[in-house]
Amino acid sequence: MKSFTIAQINTILQGELVGSTSETITGPEELQKAKTGHITFIGSSKYVSRWKDSKASAAIVNANLEVEPGENRALIKVKNADLAMAKVLEAFEPESPVFDTDIHPTAVVHETAQIGEGCKIGANCYIGKDVVLGDGVVLYPNVTILDDTAIGKGSVIWSGTVIRERCEIGQGCIFHNNVSIGADGFGYRPSDDGRGLVKIPQIGTVIIGNDVEIGANSCVDRGKFSATIIGDNCKIDNQVQIAHNCIMGKSCIMAGHSGLAGSVTLGDGVIIGGSASIKDHTTLHSGVTVGAGSGVVGDVAAGKTVLGYPAQDSREMLKQWVMMRKLAKQ
Amino acid sequence: MKSFTIAQINTILQGELVGSTSETITGPEELQKAKTGHITFIGSSKYVSRWKDSKASAAIVNANLEVEPGENRALIKVKNADLAMAKVLEAFEPESPVFDTDIHPTAVVHETAQIGEGCKIGANCYIGKDVVLGDGVVLYPNVTILDDTAIGKGSVIWSGTVIRERCEIGQGCIFHNNVSIGADGFGYRPSDDGRGLVKIPQIGTVIIGNDVEIGANSCVDRGKFSATIIGDNCKIDNQVQIAHNCIMGKSCIMAGHSGLAGSVTLGDGVIIGGSASIKDHTTLHSGVTVGAGSGVVGDVAAGKTVLGYPAQDSREMLKQWVMMRKLAKQ
Amino acid sequence: MKSFTIAQINTILQGELVGSTSETITGPEELQKAKTGHITFIGSSKYVSRWKDSKASAAIVNANLEVEPGENRALIKVKNADLAMAKVLEAFEPESPVFDTDIHPTAVVHETAQIGEGCKIGANCYIGKDVVLGDGVVLYPNVTILDDTAIGKGSVIWSGTVIRERCEIGQGCIFHNNVSIGADGFGYRPSDDGRGLVKIPQIGTVIIGNDVEIGANSCVDRGKFSATIIGDNCKIDNQVQIAHNCIMGKSCIMAGHSGLAGSVTLGDGVIIGGSASIKDHTTLHSGVTVGAGSGVVGDVAAGKTVLGYPAQDSREMLKQWVMMRKLAKQ
Numbered sequence: 001m002k003s004f005t006i007a008q009i010n011t012i013l014q015g016e017l018v019g020s021t022s023e024t025i026t027g028p029e030e031l032q033k034a035k036t037g038h039i040t041f042i043g044s045s046k047y048v049s050r051w052k053d054s055k056a057s058a059a060i061v062n063a064n065l066e067v068e069p070g071e072n073r074a075l076i077k078v079k080n081a082d083l084a085m086a087k088v089l090e091a092f093e094p095e096s097p098v099f100d101t102d103i104h105p106t107a108v109v110h111e112t113a114q115i116g117e118g119c120k121i122g123a124n125c126y127i128g129k130d131v132v133l134g135d136g137v138v139l140y141p142n143v144t145i146l147d148d149t150a151i152g153k154g155s156v157i158w159s160g161t162v163i164r165e166r167c168e169i170g171q172g173c174i175f176h177n178n179v180s181i182g183a184d185g186f187g188y189r190p191s192d193d194g195r196g197l198v199k200i201p202q203i204g205t206v207i208i209g210n211d212v213e214i215g216a217n218s219c220v221d222r223g224k225f226s227a228t229i230i231g232d233n234c235k236i237d238n239q240v241q242i243a244h245n246c247i248m249g250k251s252c253i254m255a256g257h258s259g260l261a262g263s264v265t266l267g268d269g270v271i272i273g274g275s276a277s278i279k280d281h282t283t284l285h286s287g288v289t290v291g292a293g294s295g296v297v298g299d300v301a302a303g304k305t306v307l308g309y310p311a312q313d314s315r316e317m318l319k320q321w322v323m324m325r326k327l328a329k330q
Numbered sequence: 331m332k333s334f335t336i337a338q339i340n341t342i343l344q345g346e347l348v349g350s351t352s353e354t355i356t357g358p359e360e361l362q363k364a365k366t367g368h369i370t371f372i373g374s375s376k377y378v379s380r381w382k383d384s385k386a387s388a389a390i391v392n393a394n395l396e397v398e399p400g401e402n403r404a405l406i407k408v409k410n411a412d413l414a415m416a417k418v419l420e421a422f423e424p425e426s427p428v429f430d431t432d433i434h435p436t437a438v439v440h441e442t443a444q445i446g447e448g449c450k451i452g453a454n455c456y457i458g459k460d461v462v463l464g465d466g467v468v469l470y471p472n473v474t475i476l477d478d479t480a481i482g483k484g485s486v487i488w489s490g491t492v493i494r495e496r497c498e499i500g501q502g503c504i505f506h507n508n509v510s511i512g513a514d515g516f517g518y519r520p521s522d523d524g525r526g527l528v529k530i531p532q533i534g535t536v537i538i539g540n541d542v543e544i545g546a547n548s549c550v551d552r553g554k555f556s557a558t559i560i561g562d563n564c565k566i567d568n569q570v571q572i573a574h575n576c577i578m579g580k581s582c583i584m585a586g587h588s589g590l591a592g593s594v595t596l597g598d599g600v601i602i603g604g605s606a607s608i609k610d611h612t613t614l615h616s617g618v619t620v621g622a623g624s625g626v627v628g629d630v631a632a633g634k635t636v637l638g639y640p641a642q643d644s645r646e647m648l649k650q651w652v653m654m655r656k657l658a659k660q
Numbered sequence: 661m662k663s664f665t666i667a668q669i670n671t672i673l674q675g676e677l678v679g680s681t682s683e684t685i686t687g688p689e690e691l692q693k694a695k696t697g698h699i700t701f702i703g704s705s706k707y708v709s710r711w712k713d714s715k716a717s718a719a720i721v722n723a724n725l726e727v728e729p730g731e732n733r734a735l736i737k738v739k740n741a742d743l744a745m746a747k748v749l750e751a752f753e754p755e756s757p758v759f760d761t762d763i764h765p766t767a768v769v770h771e772t773a774q775i776g777e778g779c780k781i782g783a784n785c786y787i788g789k790d791v792v793l794g795d796g797v798v799l800y801p802n803v804t805i806l807d808d809t810a811i812g813k814g815s816v817i818w819s820g821t822v823i824r825e826r827c828e829i830g831q832g833c834i835f836h837n838n839v840s841i842g843a844d845g846f847g848y849r850p851s852d853d854g855r856g857l858v859k860i861p862q863i864g865t866v867i868i869g870n871d872v873e874i875g876a877n878s879c880v881d882r883g884k885f886s887a888t889i890i891g892d893n894c895k896i897d898n899q900v901q902i903a904h905n906c907i908m909g910k911s912c913i914m915a916g917h918s919g920l921a922g923s924v925t926l927g928d929g930v931i932i933g934g935s936a937s938i939k940d941h942t943t944l945h946s947g948v949t950v951g952a953g954s955g956v957v958g959d960v961a962a963g964k965t966v967l968g969y970p971a972q973d974s975r976e977m978l979k980q981w982v983m984m985r986k987l988a989k990q
Contacts, residue, residue: 090861
């Protein structure tokens with residue numbers, strides 16, 4: 001792990017240094033768990049009293065809080081301790097797993113694939129026919145990229161992830177482990193005798209913008225035709241399901257276990273809480289927030305917050321919950 | 331991508347061709363997104379008015395709708411535009427990813443495994459001892475099949491999927507990426523001192539019928555003893571969980587994120603909505619429908635539709651939801 | 661499969677043998693599905709009447725039940741038929757998939773990795789720089805272990821699982837297929853222009869205790885800093901999501917599709933039902949039980965049972981549900 005002097009850290013944060021410490025700062029830690037050499041952070045007044053008992057050698061503190069550093073301890077006062085902490089994490093970020101060779105000899109790369117400069121391809125990866133990897137793409141071991149898929153420069157794909165044929169992935173994306181991109185959408189028609197189900201071919205694809213992050217074991221299905229589309233800068237947590245022909249705008253957030261059924265449209269900046277589900281063919285306009293665990297069954301107007309199952313305006317839903325509790329006590 | 335004349339497409343659909351177009355049809359697309367050369371579909375009267383403004387060169391139209399083709403545009407009138415569209419998708423279905431050799435040299439195939447005629451086994455697959463693959467089985471790269479498992483002819487297994495030992499998979503199945511078949515069921519007993527948990531061996535297996543499709547990142551656990559059974563023609567979406575000793579009849583549908591706890595029994599044709607969960611040891615008889623997001627906690631009689639958490643008759647549940655909204659407004 | 665005489669089985673169970681059978685016992689099976697040669701179990705009086713019609717050759721029976729063995733059939737009377745059955749399953753447990761060589765030649769093991777005695781590493785595994793595997797660790801084919809991770813002795817990792825860098829896994833753990841350990845936690849800060857999202861580095865790790873079992877396609881994210889921690893003997897089912905910086909005590913149980921949002925703390929012996937979700941930064945103290953499908957939004961005191969969405973004391977929630985049904989019928 002890396003280490004810094006408190007002065008070096010303040011060079012990064014450009015805050016006001018109060019007190020001083022001779023300890024080398026070895027990493028960030030929470031107030032209560034911190035030991036000598038750790039830097040911690042105090043973002044609100046309720047944590048101020050715990051500083052005295054913390055073993056941390058330094059803290060990042062919101063400028064409006066009153067705290068004394070104490071002996072051989074330093075404070076860095078900043079406008080926004082949360083943002084400053086993110087910068088400290090960047091400073092301490094350890095090295096990524098190594099590649100001894102750029103393209104591991106056990107990786108199978110189809111002779112027609114185009115591999116950009118500085119790409120790294122790990123052991124036992126498979127790169128199919130006519131795949132195009134932009135410069136600096138990193139594939140950790142055991143990644144599978146099937147034919148005609150293109151991945152933009154600087155994207156990082158972690159082990160176990162599979163991207164099927166004809167998908168387009170933007171630049172600067174991060175896909176975590178065991179992600180599935182481009183599997184067939186879920187579509188069937190009744191068989192001619194009305195008793196069975198016949199698969200409807202899913203001939204579309206998946207188009208993912210730039211700077212999209214997709215969490216471990218999440219899925220984005222290919223379109224029935226045309227494409228399932230994820231806009232720039234969307235952030236998708238683990239075990240999220242995005243069905244065929246969904247269209248997501250920019251900078252949407254979907255938390256763990258949430259899901260979009262088929263042909264859902266999200267505007268920009270939509271936030272979907274954990275384990276929430278959205279009914280097929282609905283539209284959630286820009287700026288909508290869906291509470292965790294909700295089930296959305298209809299369109300939602302821009303900027304609204306909905307909650308519950310079936311989801312409603314969050315204030316209405318909270319009223320219903322309060323009312324139920326009261327009635328049950330009568 | 332493939333292309334067709336409008337006459338060729340009508341040869342497939344056997345509908346009534348109205349108007350004509352000289353454009354080559356290059357693919358299907360939705361009314362509003364379609365461009366010149368696309369064929370679209372109009373399945374209900376509410377979309378008729380949008381035809382005029384669509385750039386599509388052709389449309390498949392339900393016979394009962396009144397639409398004029400317009401200049402250099404063609405309509406194909408059919409009984410059921412949805413079914414016809416499925417056939418058009420079949421016609422346009424692109425080639426699957428290629429295998430340059432039937433069995434890739436990096437695939438590890440145990441010497442005792444029996445590989446049928448015309449099988450394709452991708453790079454870095456593993457095929458264990460005494461595995462039997464029927465004719466024409468396709469394994470995309472990075473698939474793992476463990477000892478003594480049998481897969482019926484024509485089944486297709488996509489990358490990242492793992493099928494553990496002693497499972498029986500039928501013919502014509504499709505398993506998407508990162509599926510897990512045959513992992514241990516979830517069973518423990520209290521330790522002798524009552525403070526810990528001791529694993530109960532899960533010595534059973536998984537038996538999957540013919541024409542079963544299983545979505546990306548879904549799981550079917552092996553039985554505690556005997557088998558977890560999935561009937562012919564069941565269709566299972568992404569991230570579905572099927573626990574040990576469940577028994578599913580024929581042609582059941584489970585949508586994304588839904589789950590069966592242990593020893594659930596489904597009749598034939600049961601439909602389970604997205605994110606719905608079924609309690610262990612319950613039976614859902616043939617023809618039951620479970621609404622999305624529901625939590626079913628008891629047996630459900632044949633043909634019933636249940637909804638909500640805890641799930642009840644769907645009309646009762648809808649009444650409760652209406653009632654709650656009214657009361658909260660008082 | 662293995663087989664035993666009824667006397668051999670009673671040597672294992674140390675029960676009271678009543679009646680006798682000359683049949684070789686070939687495996688355990690449920691009362692109604694059992695055939696000649698099977699041993700079944702009768703744990704409660706409601707199953708006694710079915711024994712006469714069962715084809716099983718033997719049964720394990722709770723000592724307090726009145727049952728007659730019948731001709732060429734044997735009963736083993738024990739204190740607790742469930743526990744005895746678990747021991748019978750252990751006796752019948754079949755062989756695990758074979759490894760023809762301890763370390764398969766296609767496995768890629770970094771030269772700096774330390775591999776304990778008796779480890780087995782399957783085809784196409786990847787073991788990164790400075791990884792440490794304790795004695796007897798088993799990795800089935802297509803497992804990926806990234807740099808600096810340590811796995812304790814006797815742990816078994818099934819195919820498709822990925823453990824990222826710098827994680828610490830205890831002894832005797834079992835991770836099923838396609839598990840993801842150590843993917844980045846889900847954390848962003850607003851970009852400087854307030855319109856986008858910037859990734860907060862997740863520089864922490866994952867620490868997992870001894871005898872922890874993690875189900876197929878489940879995820880445990882690495883900490884934002886310090887570690888996500890799972891205590892000894894925790895049992896986690898399939899498709900469970902554990903977010904960054906969660907801390908789980910000992911012997912907790914999480915059923916399928918359940919999830920912990922970031923920085924959740926669980927005491928010891930907490931039981932979380934299927935598809936239940938726990939809000940970030942909450943604490944569930946030792947002995948808490950969360951009903952299936954619940955959404956917990958606040959701290960829960962030791963030993964309490966909560967239920968529903970939002971979760972409340974289970975008795976209160978049941979009252980509300982009864983009340984709703986009554987009101988809707990008025």
